Amino acid sequence: MTVLVMLVTRVTRLSVVLAAAGAVFAGAQAAHAAPGPAASTAPAASAAGEPAEVGVVGRGSVQATPDLMRVNVGVELRRDKAGAAFAAVKEGAAKLTDALLAAGVAPRDVRTNDLSLGAEYQKYPKLVGYRASQGMEALVRDLSKADAVIDAVAAAGEEVRLSGVSFEISRSQALLKEARAAAYRDAQAKAEQYAALTGRRVGRVMKLEEEGDSGPPRFTMAEKSSISPGQGTVTIIVRAIYELV
DSSP states (O other): OHHHHHHHHHHHHHHHHHHHHHHHHHHHHHHHHSOOGGGOSHHHHHHHHSOEEEEEEEEEEEEEOOOEEEEEEEEEEEESSHHHHHHHHHHHHHHHHHHHHHTTOOGGGEEEEEEEEEEEEEETTEEEEEEEEEEEEEEESOGGGHHHHHHHHHTSOTTEEEEEEEEEOTTHHHHHHHHHHHHHHHHHHHHHHHHHHTTOOEEEEEEEEEEEOSSSOOOOOOSSOSSOOOOEEEEEEEEEEEEEO
């Protein structure tokens, strides 16, 4: 009777040991098969949750014919005495002003922009006289009178100097608004194209910056005309960043 009890007890202990060993082996297999922290899908979910953006550059240009002309003219001469030179240049400037007014320039559109008087030396200290000059600017609002204004300047006297002419657009603010709208439409169209290529839609504007053209409006001079304003171009460039949803 005692022997039987001991045998049963040994078999029971062996079963317990084998069961424990099987549990340990199964746990090791499960630990080997289960993905560790490096195999987590959290980074992919985070990347998918990040907002997508697209940056584009839009350009808008509006063409118009300039309707203003600025004429830079002046009087320059030399006299033996400083007072005589200054008086003579004032007289010549008055004569030039009368010629501009007679050609159709309004009095409010004629202004003095330079006045100088200085001694001239053949070889210092040998003084040879005094040179005086007065520069003027005339704004011609009616371009049909442009040729007449230039002819009047040329006939005003030998002491008169013509420095050049430039053309402007009086309604530049309205043209800037048109160019700005065209630039924004261009940027919007590019953003929508990129959104379609990536299977998304254009969301809100994240950033919008404007930069003007690199220089003043450029003019193409017309042929067979002595004075022509040509064609002017006003350009606006915008840089925009859109959200893609």
